[in-house]
Structure formats: structure tokens, C-alpha cells
Amino acid sequence: xxxxxxxxxxxxxxxxxxxxxxxxxxxxxxxxxxxxxxxxxxxxxxxxxxxxxxxxxxxxxxxxxxxxxxxxxxxxxxxxxxxxxxxxxxxxxxxxxxxxxxxxxxxxxxxxxxxxxxxxxxxxxxxxxxxxxxxxxxxxxxxxxxxxxxxxxxxxxxxxxxxxxxxxxxxxxxxxxxxxxxxxxxxxxxxxxxxxxxxxxxxxxxxxxxxxxxxxxxxxxxxxxxxxxxxxxxxxxxxxxxxxxxxxxxxxxxxxxx
Ligand SMILES: Nc1ncnc2c1ncn2[C@@H]1O[C@H](COP(=O)(O)OP(=O)(O)OP(=O)(O)O)[C@@H](O)[C@H]1O
Ligand SMILES: [Mg+2]
Numbered sequence: 001x002x003x004x005x006x007x008x009x010x011x012x013x014x015x016x017x018x019x020x021x022x023x024x025x026x027x028x029x030x031x032x033x034x035x036x037x038x039x040x041x042x043x044x045x046x047x048x049x050x051x052x053x054x055x056x057x058x059x060x061x062x063x064x065x066x067x068x069x070x071x072x073x074x075x076x077x078x079x080x081x082x083x084x085x086x087x088x089x090x091x092x093x094x095x096x097x098x099x100x101x102x103x104x105x106x107x108x109x110x111x112x113x114x115x116x117x118x119x120x121x122x123x124x125x126x127x128x129x130x131x132x133x134x135x136x137x138x139x140x141x142x143x144x145x146x147x148x149x150x151x152x153x154x155x156x157x158x159x160x161x162x163x164x165x166x167x168x169x170x171x172x173x174x175x176x177x178x179x180x181x182x183x184x185x186x187x188x189x190x191x192x193x194x195x196x197x198x199x200x201x202x203x204x205x206x207x208x209x210x211x212x213x214x215x216x217x218x219x220x221x222x223x224x225x226x227x228x229x230x231x232x233x234x235x236x237x238x239x240x241x242x243x244x245x246x247x248x249x250x251x252x253x254x255x256x257x258x
Contacts, residue, residue: 001028001029001063001171001201001202001203002028002062002063002064002065002078002079002171002172002203003025003026003027003028003062003063003203004025004026004049004060004061004062004080004172004203004205005025005059005060005061005062006022006023006024006025006045006049006058006060007023007058007059007060007061008021008022008023008057008058008059009021009022009023009045009048009055009057009058009059009060010022010055010056010057010058011041011044011048011053011055011056011227012056017227018041018044018227019041019044019045019048019224019227020227020228021058021228021229022041022045022058022224022227022228022229023058023229024222024229024232026172026203026204026205027203028171028172028201028202028203029198029199029201029202029203030198030203030204030219030220031194031195031198031204031206031217031218031219032203032204032205032206032218032219032220032221032222033206033207033208033214033215033217033218033220033221033222033235034205034206034207034208034221034222034223034224035207035208035209035211035214035221035222035223035224035238036223036224036225036247037225037247039226040224040225040226040227041224041226041227042176042207042224043085043176043207044227045224046082046174046176046205046207048060049067049075049080049082049174050072050075050076050080050082050174051067051070051071051072051073051074051075052072054069055068055069062075062078062079062080062172063078065078067080076168076170079169079170079171079172080170080171080172080173080174081165081166081168081170081172081173081174082165082173082174082175082176083158083161083162083165083173083174083175083176083178084161084176085176085177085180085207087154087157087158087161088161089149089150089157089160089161089164090149091148091149091150092148092149092150093148093149094145094146094147094148094149095136095141095144095145095146095147095149095152095160096129096132096133096136096145096146098149098160098163098164099132099135099136099160099163099164099167100128100129100132100167101164101167102132102163102164102165102166102167102168103128103131103132103167103168104128131167132163132167133145135163135166135167136163138163138193138196139159139162139163139193140189141156141159141160141163144156154181154182155181155182155183155186158178158179158180158181158182159190162175162178162190162193166197170202171201171202171203172202172203172204172205173197173202173203173204173205174205174207175194175204175205175206175207176207177207177208177209178190178206178208179208179210179213180209180210187210187213191213191216191217194206194217195217206218211239214235215235215236215239216235218235219234220232220233220234221233221234221235221238222238223238223241223243223244223247225243225247230243230244230247231243231244
């Protein structure tokens, strides 16, 4: 299992510094929180890690691998998966098909065979369907397996995204505001699922605006404001930090989504 290490990372968009000199770590088996107001740079950080944006300066390592300039598919193959703040599903495909796509992304050698209709490919498709259904069980979504993904409630669509990310069996997973738009019961269920992922030895980076959710789940929390890390530590340490109270807790409640 690998530790994700962010080392003095910066990102500029033209003259705008979206991230400045950010260092942090996500060890295996831990749920690490990342909080901060709108525009703090949280999503930018995930986009840099996963190869969707190019790094301006600094390094990103995953275990022994330097992924600073690695393209997205290399990062994914190294065992890093993510979800998107804006849900990206095949809305007209079924829930189980959306999850199966996650498996095919990992095992793309077999997709040619399945296109050609080989018998081994049929068997493989059945196996992948079974594994997708097992993930649906874990996320308590089995009863929605054959529904059109786009017809689901927002919270359920988020779960489909998470299952698709988990289908690649990542050793570390980055969740961008996974409980946005969910009620407390749904968020609590997801919290249990995240704990399970960490117990299996996976690293979890949890970007959230819901402070209660973060403080309940995380061992270690980082706080970003205007692209800079202004605090880190245990949930109790960061939530009592004066800069955090001013920068984050002091500001009016944000809108969900984004
Ligand atoms: N592709 C881009 N081009 C130009 N500026 C960008 C781009 N992506 C992000 N930014 C800017 O970088 C800053 C950080 O944005 P980012 O989306 O990372 O914030 P965030 O912490 O995820 O906010 P939110 O809580 O609203 O999701 C913002 O000022 C944003 O406008
Ligand atoms: Mg964001």
C-alpha cells in the first residue's frame, strides 16, 4: 500500500495562484480530510493529482512512483481513483452498466474480446457484472441495479460515481464532496462505507464542506484557504484554530454542488 505525498505543490492559472506551496500526505488505511471555503483550491488539488491539470511547481508521489507529470490513465493504473464534484454518469445507461464501465477501464485488454463476442469474453462479462453487483450490495444500491442512472435521486447518483471509482480497486481514492446534497442518514451510511475502505487499508482523501462529517470520520484534517494551507491536525485542533474559524467557519453557509 502506498502513501500519497504532495510536496510543495503550486498551480497558477495565468496570474491567479489557485494553489501555493501545498504539502500534505494521505497514508494507506487513513481517512484524511480536506476542507476550505469555495475557491480554496480543493478540486484543483485533485485535478493535479489525477493528471487532469498540469503542475506549475512541486511534486506528487504515490509510493515509489513520481506521478507529478503522469497522464490520467497512468495515475489511475497506479491505483489512484477519484470522483467528480459534478457527477459524470452515462445517464441513459443502467446503474449496473455504469459501474461495469469502471471495471472495463481497468481490464481494457478484454474489451476487444467482448466486442468480438468471444465466449471467454461472455464469461468475463458475467464475472464483471457479478463483481459490479457485489459493489452495489456494499453501497446498498442493489435494488436500483437496473434503473437508468439519470433517473436516480442526486444522492444515489453520487453513489454510482463512487462505485465506478471503486471498481478499479484503487489503493487510494479521492472523493470530491461526496455527501453534498445528501441528508444526515445517507451521509452517515456513506461514512460507514468510507470507514470500511480505510479498514481494508485504502487511503481516503475526503473533500467536504460538511464539517461535522469530516470531524467524525477523519484522523487528520488539512485546511485550505485561497490556495494556501492555513492549518492541519486533528479535527479538534483545526476546528479550534483561529484562522480556520475566520476563514471557514465564520463564513455564511455555502450552496451545495458547484
Ligand atoms: N481550469 C481553471 N481555469 C482557471 N481558473 C481555475 C480553473 N480551475 C479552478 N480555477 C480557479 O482556481 C481557484 C480554486 O478553484 P477550485 O475549484 O479548486 O476550488 P474549490 O476549493 O474546489 O471550491 P469549491 O468548494 O467551490 O468546489 C478558483 O479561484 C477557481 O476560479
Ligand atoms: Mg471544488
